[in-house]
Amino acid sequence: MNPTASPTTSRSLAMKRIRPGRIVIWTILFIGGLLMVTPLLFMFSTSFKTAAQVYDLRLIPAAPTLDNYIRVLSDGRFLRWFLNSSFIAITVTLSNVFFDSLVGYTLAKFRFRGRYLIFIAILSTLMIPTEMLVIPWYLMSANLGWLDSYWGIMFPGMMTAFGTFLMKQFFETIPDDFLEAARIDGLNEFTIWWRVAMPLVTPALSALAIFTFLGNWTAFFWPLIVTTSQELYTLPIGLSSFAVEQAIQWEMIMTGAALATLPTLLVFLLLQRYIVRGVMLAGLKG
Amino acid sequence: MATITLRNLVKSYGKTDVIHGINLEVADGEFVVFVGPSGCGKSTTLRMIAGLEEVSGGEILIGDRVVNELDPKTRNIAMVFQNYAIYPHLTVRQNIAFGLYTSTLSKEQKAAKVSEAGAMLGLEPLLDRRPSDLSGGQRQRVAIGRAMVRDPAAFLFDEPLSNLDAQLRAQMRIEIKALHQRLGTTIAYVTHDQVEAMTMADRIVVMRDGHILQSGAPMEIYDNPVDVFTARFIGTPSMNVLPVVEEGGVMRPADPGTVLAGIRPHDLLVGEAGAGASLSLAGRVTAVEPLGPETLVHFEVAGKPVIATAPARQAPAIGAEVVAHAQPGRVHLFDVATQKSLPRR
Numbered sequence: 001m002n003p004t005a006s007p008t009t010s011r012s013l014a015m016k017r018i019r020p021g022r023i024v025i026w027t028i029l030f031i032g033g034l035l036m037v038t039p040l041l042f043m044f045s046t047s048f049k050t051a052a053q054v055y056d057l058r059l060i061p062a063a064p065t066l067d068n069y070i071r072v073l074s075d076g077r078f079l080r081w082f083l084n085s086s087f088i089a090i091t092v093t094l095s096n097v098f099f100d101s102l103v104g105y106t107l108a109k110f111r112f113r114g115r116y117l118i119f120i121a122i123l124s125t126l127m128i129p130t131e132m133l134v135i136p137w138y139l140m141s142a143n144l145g146w147l148d149s150y151w152g153i154m155f156p157g158m159m160t161a162f163g164t165f166l167m168k169q170f171f172e173t174i175p176d177d178f179l180e181a182a183r184i185d186g187l188n189e190f191t192i193w194w195r196v197a198m199p200l201v202t203p204a205l206s207a208l209a210i211f212t213f214l215g216n217w218t219a220f221f222w223p224l225i226v227t228t229s230q231e232l233y234t235l236p237i238g239l240s241s242f243a244v245e246q247a248i249q250w251e252m253i254m255t256g257a258a259l260a261t262l263p264t265l266l267v268f269l270l271l272q273r274y275i276v277r278g279v280m281l282a283g284l285k286g
Numbered sequence: 287m288a289t290i291t292l293r294n295l296v297k298s299y300g301k302t303d304v305i306h307g308i309n310l311e312v313a314d315g316e317f318v319v320f321v322g323p324s325g326c327g328k329s330t331t332l333r334m335i336a337g338l339e340e341v342s343g344g345e346i347l348i349g350d351r352v353v354n355e356l357d358p359k360t361r362n363i364a365m366v367f368q369n370y371a372i373y374p375h376l377t378v379r380q381n382i383a384f385g386l387y388t389s390t391l392s393k394e395q396k397a398a399k400v401s402e403a404g405a406m407l408g409l410e411p412l413l414d415r416r417p418s419d420l421s422g423g424q425r426q427r428v429a430i431g432r433a434m435v436r437d438p439a440a441f442l443f444d445e446p447l448s449n450l451d452a453q454l455r456a457q458m459r460i461e462i463k464a465l466h467q468r469l470g471t472t473i474a475y476v477t478h479d480q481v482e483a484m485t486m487a488d489r490i491v492v493m494r495d496g497h498i499l500q501s502g503a504p505m506e507i508y509d510n511p512v513d514v515f516t517a518r519f520i521g522t523p524s525m526n527v528l529p530v531v532e533e534g535g536v537m538r539p540a541d542p543g544t545v546l547a548g549i550r551p552h553d554l555l556v557g558e559a560g561a562g563a564s565l566s567l568a569g570r571v572t573a574v575e576p577l578g579p580e581t582l583v584h585f586e587v588a589g590k591p592v593i594a595t596a597p598a599r600q601a602p603a604i605g606a607e608v609v610a611h612a613q614p615g616r617v618h619l620f621d622v623a624t625q626k627s628l629p630r631r
Binding site for chain 2: 175177178180181182183184185186187191195196199200202
């Protein structure tokens with residue numbers, strides 16, 4: 001505490017600290033946090049338990065074991081699914097970062113007839129729930145021979161209306177002077193976008209990349225519908241197949257889930273400031 | 287280096303003309319300043335020269351070449367913007383080198399040019415810093431450096447000092463002027479600040495509502511403005527303009543008058559009239575502004591504000607009655623109806 005603070009200031013600070021409203025808020029936040037973290041902790045805890053210990057609800061296992069991890073990792077399918085998920089999430093993320101920002105930039109920085117109409121058309125697709133789109137996607141995939149293929153899993157997400165909207169809003173904040181200076185310096189329009197505009201919207205790009213990666217890493221509904229062969233399963237589909245394969249092996253499911261969660265946790269821990277900023281930018285509830 | 291020629295240049299947005307067929311010749315190596323109030327078309331003209339705005343009519347020539355249809359990059363011009371337009375993700379060195387992005391020079395030659403520009407602009411110790419670590423003046427120098435390295439035929443400046451504080455602006459005025467003298471490159475410079483125009487230009491082009499009102503050397507425009515607008519726009523404080531009638535070679539304020547008299551505050555002196563003042567104005571002092579070497583005295587004549595000058599230590603008190611006199615030859619006359627200049631008396 002500042003030793004020069006007046007008694008009144010000290011008292012008001014103390015009052016602020018113990019205000020009942022704040023106690024209520026902190027308590028609610030604590031309980032909320034606990035509710036969020038508990039399943040995660042149990043997932044990790046169960047992954048270190050034997051089948052006999054699964055229903056022992058102690059958080060720290062009586063006899064922790066790495067057997068589950070050895071079994072899961074030595075099962076070639078898990079690695080395959082992990083690689084599938086990685087390939088799909090990274091490809092879709094790169095595609096979104098490229099195409100969403102390219103379209104967003106064009107809509108934000110070029111004046112042409114129909115620009116507003118195109119933007120509204122793109123935006124209006126946000127109003128359609130995924131469940132309604134799945135049937136046309138499936139029919140399209142069936143007609144074009146994309147069922148049970150990587151492309152079939154990826155194509156609906158290669159470009160998104162949300163990403164285009166986010167990037168457009170961000171590109172609009174770049175002063176035209178930057179782009180005009182580059183035009184005078186002799187850069188072509190593509191290079192201006194790539195070398196000048198893109199580095200100026202890094203926060204939005206990071207947010208878009210994180211959301212897209214996490215969304216695709218955890219995607220379940222569409223990959224479940226479009227894939228039939230185990231070799232093309234993504235991690236969430238593969239893990240769900242664990243559950244129904246034989247008797248339910250919770251310790252194996254939790255081990256797989258824990259391994260699947262690691263990249264997500266890593267992305268969040270490393271890039272959390274971008275995620276928070278991204279949530280603020282996108283006006284999402286998080 | 288090159289000349290810039292505008293021939294019947296027109297710019298329209300839809301059916302609205304904003305530039306009405308202007309003509310101008312900028313000589314090789316000349317420093318021309320476009321000046322005028324907001325919306326007069328000076329920036330639009332500059333942007334058309336740069337190739338950032340399409341030309342609706344007429345021709346722009348850089349050197350002997352009509353450039354109407356050419357991309358900005360093929361016009362061999364460089365432009366410095368009001369907001370500097372230096373890239374925050376690049377260092378000063380990379381920003382300056384960006385001007386050479388499409389150059390066919392070798393890596394070593396490019397580095398040498400960047401160092402040379404950095405040295406000329408006093409940016410050497412800052413070359414590895416980011417723009418966010420620089421002051422406004424330093425950022426503007428980086429923008430000038432990026433323009434310089436390209437050895438362009440002409441520099442275009444679009445209100446480059448507007449974002450700087452008064453002291454820095456004065457310093458940058460001198461630096462840009464010195465740079466022009468050193469490089470000798472043609473410069474077209476846009477500003478709404480008549481002090482910048484007066485202090486930097488070889489020639490001032492006064493614009494209003496998409497027309498060129500007058501073009502000439504700074505003192506020529508100051509001494510011989512073609513109309514009331516130019517007379518009041520050029521010079522600080524603005525010229526006093528009020529209706530007068532003339533009787534026996536002496537003018538006196540009258541409303542309506544037969545003619546408009548324009549007297550610059552520095553030509554309207556508070557105190558005793560010398561021999562044969564051609565115009566005397568009396569009124570009650572409303573404000574005084576001591577400037578050091580002299581004092582500006584504000585008073586009203588028939589409800590119209592007038593500014594005169596008094597010696598530094600003889601400023602009248604607020605509320606005092608004063609008389610100010612203009613000597614023969616210092617009163618500009620303008621037609622009441624057309625507001626155009628008449629022979630001076």
